[in-house]
Amino acid sequence: MTVEIRTVAEDEAPAYFRTISAGFGSAGSPDEDLAEWQTVAEYDQCLAAVDGDRFVGGASAYSFEMTLPGGALVPVAGVSNVAVLPTHRRQGVLTGLFTRQLDDLVERGVALAALNASESRIYRRFGYGVGTSSMSVQIDTRHSEYLDDLPPGRLHLVSAQEARSIFPVFYDRWRRGRAGSLARSDAWWDIMLGPREGWKGGGEAFHLVHEDAAGEIDGYASYQPQSRTEHGNFQSVVRVRELVGADGGVEAALWRFCFDVDLVRLARAEMRPVDDPLRWRLVEPRQLAVTSLTDQLWLRIVDVAGALSVRGYAATGGLALAVEDPFRSAVSGTYRLEAGPDGATCTRADGATPDLRLDVADLGAAYLGGASFSLLRAGGRVEECTPAAAARADALFRTERAPYCATTF
Numbered sequence: 001m002t003v004e005i006r007t008v009a010e011d012e013a014p015a016y017f018r019t020i021s022a023g024f025g026s027a028g029s030p031d032e033d034l035a036e037w038q039t040v041a042e043y044d045q046c047l048a049a050v051d052g053d054r055f056v057g058g059a060s061a062y063s064f065e066m067t068l069p070g071g072a073l074v075p076v077a078g079v080s081n082v083a084v085l086p087t088h089r090r091q092g093v094l095t096g097l098f099t100r101q102l103d104d105l106v107e108r109g110v111a112l113a114a115l116n117a118s119e120s121r122i123y124r125r126f127g128y129g130v131g132t133s134s135m136s137v138q139i140d141t142r143h144s145e146y147l148d149d150l151p152p153g154r155l156h157l158v159s160a161q162e163a164r165s166i167f168p169v170f171y172d173r174w175r176r177g178r179a180g181s182l183a184r185s186d187a188w189w190d191i192m193l194g195p196r197e198g199w200k201g202g203g204e205a206f207h208l209v210h211e212d213a214a215g216e217i218d219g220y221a222s223y224q225p226q227s228r229t230e231h232g233n234f235q236s237v238v239r240v241r242e243l244v245g246a247d248g249g250v251e252a253a254l255w256r257f258c259f260d261v262d263l264v265r266l267a268r269a270e271m272r273p274v275d276d277p278l279r280w281r282l283v284e285p286r287q288l289a290v291t292s293l294t295d296q297l298w299l300r301i302v303d304v305a306g307a308l309s310v311r312g313y314a315a316t317g318g319l320a321l322a323v324e325d326p327f328r329s330a331v332s333g334t335y336r337l338e339a340g341p342d343g344a345t346c347t348r349a350d351g352a353t354p355d356l357r358l359d360v361a362d363l364g365a366a367y368l369g370g371a372s373f374s375l376l377r378a379g380g381r382v383e384e385c386t387p388a389a390a391a392r393a394d395a396l397f398r399t400e401r402a403p404y405c406a407t408t409f
């Protein structure tokens, strides 16, 4: 079998999209799905695997901007639509696609790639690590009383159209303060708040806006009540789709509203930050059940020196990291990081004695502050080569809040 890897022309979009959908097990993809995807597709980053005159797989990328610890905003390739037809699986097609994709990213000077994984066993071999995690929670709303009063402010329900103009403005402010977050283009917002289900799924939603005492918008939420009855009694569920606020107080006010929707007995939310402060507001913290804790954004460091020199650090210090990259051997080597609160440099230093030795996937897990080096060491993923090196690395890479990405793509 000879499979060619090449980019896709715009007029090939329907056949390409059909192939990707088939790779995900869908026999036919609705025209609306194709039309929606075409609003965000970047054809020069849509790679196809072609066998003869047929598409047999693909992998594409979107040009996103990610917030790093310390606030730097950097380009990141949002890898998506990864699929290979069942006829061509386990024959190295994805390996070929990802080899070419990394070549392209190096050429473009993009130091980071990120993706949401369908299965968590696929991507480590390609150098991706768990960069951010998220959790699903649920609470019986009759046990959602708070310890403190809510901050002063007002809540409004707004139409989807109003949300479309209000949410992006606040989100853009908010995402700059949260490592792991991605900028959203107008096209992404159109999809997320459009008339179709949106990529967060689940049908029509209500949209809620919070204003501070001065009338400035400082948070918003989207939620869907799902009506249920048992023995004639309403036991409705409210599903919170997205909820962000300028601080924990604003988020508590948004949650309160969702908990208090009439006839609701249960509130649920997926993709919440693992350090959601809601638990600390509750009189009965045990009532907030974590129903799942999962990998969210897989991160691949493409350019180690570039990525390490651009993020912010919590302390001053130096560290030599021996990085192993079995998928892209040119990345393997020792890197010397000199970090301080005002900036950092990172250079290749292959002769230097390393402080820590680790796989590039695990550097991806530590990069945004999601996993400490000490934790990774305890998990067998980091080897300490000089005494207390993991603790020294933790002091540098520490972040106040867990990294979080609220965008799926």
Ligand SMILES: CC(C)(COP(=O)(O)OP(=O)(O)OC[C@H]1O[C@@H](n2cnc3c(N)ncnc32)[C@H](O)[C@@H]1OP(=O)(O)O)[C@@H](O)C(=O)NCCC(=O)NCCS
Pocket: 023, 024, 081, 082, 083, 084, 085, 088, 089, 090, 091, 092, 093, 094, 095, 096, 116, 117, 118, 119, 121, 122, 125
């Ligand atoms: C995931 C997928 C794209 C892999 O494509 P592929 O062309 O079969 O991958 P490759 O042949 O290049 O695999 C490379 C290696 O990864 C392993 N691998 C790839 N996908 C795997 C999976 N889902 N489970 C277990 N191992 C997997 C292969 O066994 C192979 O291992 P080896 O080098 O030891 O032989 C393909 O299985 C698929 O389309 N799955 C359904 C859609 C999907 O889940 N896409 C991912 C969306 S995030």
